Amino acid sequence: MNIAMLTLNLTLGNHHSPLVIESLLEEEESREDRGRMKHVVWWWLWLVVVTVALAAADANGSQKYEKQPSSLEFQFADKEDAAAAAAAPELMVGLTLIDSAASKGAVCLDGTLPGYHLHGGYGSGANSWLIQLEGGGWCNTIKNCVFRKTTRRGSSKYMEKQLPFTGLLSNKPQQNPDFFNWNRVKLRYCDGASFSGDSQNEAAQLQFRGQRIWLAAMDELMSKGMQKADKAFLSGCSAGGLASILHCDEFRDMFPETTTVKCLSDAGMFLDATDVSGGHTLRNFYAGVVSLQEVQKNLPKTCLDHLDPTSVILCLIEFYGMCVNTILTPSLPPSLSLSLSLSLSQCFFPQNLVANVKTPMFLLNAAYDAWQVQASLAPRSADPHGVWNECKGNYALCNSSQIQFLQDFRNQMLNAVSDFSKSNKNGLFINSCFAHCQSERQDTWFADDSPLLGNRAIAVSVGDWYYDRVPVKAIDCAYPCDNTCHNLMSNFQLVSNIRRGFIFVRDIFSVHKVVFYRAKSAKCLDGAHNLLQMHHVVTVCPVIIGGISVSLCAETAKS
Incomplete structure (x- = not known):
């Protein structure tokens, strides 16, 4: 059997999506038939490459933003310094495993040690500590938690040995003016419940020990010098951003009042x-996370105490002959257990938590959060016919009713933070972008074309708030008024264009009655399905093109 292999590497933002095309030509075919087949195959592959290139060009074009005048407070000494800073390589920081974690039962889903990346501070930042909690979604069933433990999100065996420190973690004053010389830590995420679960499943060999990992990591960092901190800043992105809300007051209590x-x-x-x-x-997804990982043990009591009693105190006369507080009930009938989980999951939603956080907090969020649009508002399960596909791929293609739906979501976001914003101690930066995790990326955190509100970049706004230079309560006007956004739509549109191109090729080949072969990337496809459950925006396009097995697994955005 002759095998022709073509590998195309497509660069989508900071992520690389492998597109592997394997052509299998039957031995039984005559040499003449194979020659004609190869000619047709490579001709159409050339067409696909052109299609992809055009899509990429269009995607890149849509990400070119008009540069806005800026009053950023940090200025370069001169243009040569600026050029030198831009040319300097990114700081790569090594992974450290927490050796003491095992004795505390503080382990990843697969039982391996948790880890972190630490870059020491110096000068005025020598006694200042910034902790960033990594994001990466959640797992809500045994099945996707089992898969998750075969990835870096569930096992330190698969974690990168080094990570670049950019954005809020950058060591360059030109890129991170207020925190560049602090002790900066990235705590890796490998539990699947925002560092808050505490349970296990022996049959599936799963350890749900997020809360223990959090505590073990804090103990480790305290021993590294954090106990002497005069300034401490807990941050997090996505699932890590939820974790920073859940653990904020707990973090405050670890330090003296000074x-x-x-x-x-x-x-x-x-x-x-x-x-x-x-x-x-x-x-429904959160209910699974809370129930499976017993997150309720570590949810804020201020929230649990305010749950609707009728939804938490269930009368179980039918089963137990009396009414009991189901939070204390170790085992419930499935229907009642589901009802309880749905109720308790309300205290996993930040909208029910932020107003009661006592420690000063800054909320940085896109009003049209890209992940929530893709995975919560219009997931495939809620849109089986793909009515929202065009809109999700390019928001300029949304119809009027879809735009109104998104505007309603923005209004819900603003309502959710209204009480929080009334406190003078809190800060806010809500821009009308289709983005996700803007503090981690250098282009959105602090760059020449960074998103602006009130003519201030995110880094400047966060720094002004932390150091009490000025109050920051910045809320953007509604879409599409903000032309400084770095929207995450181009990658989705690129994947959509690629999919259309391959489906077109498939249809052409079907006319020639070429034998179809089953895609050999079942592992990739199964993995991608589970990744979707784990807070990755994943598009999977299995296409069988006469004699060619094609699988497109494009991870276009991460949390």
């Missing part, structure tokens, strides 16, 4: 919103 302690949640305002089908995709 230490300035504040928190930042980036893209952590996940809303209990109605999806396009009228259902509650994220509510």
Whole structure:
């Protein structure tokens, strides 16, 4: 059997998506038939390459923003310094495993040690500590938690040995003016419940020890010098942003009153919103996370105490002959257990938590959070016919009713932070972008064309708030007024264009009655399905093109 292999590497933002095309030509075919087949195959492959190139060009074009005048406070000494800083390589920081974690039962899903990346501070930042909690979604079932433990999100065996420190973690004053010389830590995420679960499943060999990992990591960092901090800043992105809300007051209590302690949640305002089908995709998902990992043990008591009693205190006369507080009930009938999980999951939603956080907190969020649009508002399960596909791929293609739906979501976001914003101690930066995790990326955190509100970049706004230079309560006007946004739509549109191109090629080949072969990338496809459950925006396009097995696994955005 002759095999022709073509590998195309497509660069989507900071992520690389492998597109592997394997052509299998039957031995039984005559040499003449194979010659004709190869000619047709490579001709159409050339067409696909052109299609992809055009899509990429269009995607890149849509990400060119008009540069806005800026009053950024940090200025370069001269243009040569600026050029030198831009040319300097990114700081790569090594992974450190927490050796003491095992004895505390603080392990990843697969039982391996948790880890972190630490770059020491110096000068004025020698006694200042910034902790960033990594994001990466959640797992809500045994099945996707089992898969998750075969990835870096569930096992330190698969974690990168080094990570670049950019954005809020950068060591360059030109890129991170207020925190560049602090002790900066990235705590890796490998539990699947925002560092808050505490349970296990022996049959599936799963350890749900997020809360223990959090505590073990803090103990480790305290021993590294954090106990002497005069300033401490807990931050997190996405699922890590939710974790920073959940643990903010706990973090504050680890330090003396003389230490300035504040928190930042980036893209952590996940809303209990109605999806396009009228259902509650994220509510049901969170119920699974809370129930499976017994997150309720570590949810804020201020929230649990305010749950609707009728939804928490269930009368179980039918089963137990009396009414009991189901939070204390170790085992419930499935229907009642589900009802309880849905109720308790309300205290996993930030909208029910942020107003009661006592420690000063800054909320950084896109009003049209890209992940929530893709996975919570209009997931495939709520939109089986793909009515929202065009809109999700390019928001300029949304029809009037879809735009109104998105505007309603923005209004829900603003309502969710209204009480929080009334406190003088808190800060806010809500821009009308289709983005996610803007503090981690250098282009959105602090760059020449960074998103602006009130003519201030995110880095400047966060720094002004942390150091009490000026109050920051910045809320953007509604889409599409902000032309400084770095929207995450181009990659989705690129994947959509690629999919259309391959489907077109498939249809052409089917006319020639070429034998179809089953895609050999079942592992990739199964993995991608589970990644979707783990807060990755994943598009999977299995296409069988006469004699060619094609699988497109494009990870276009991460949390």
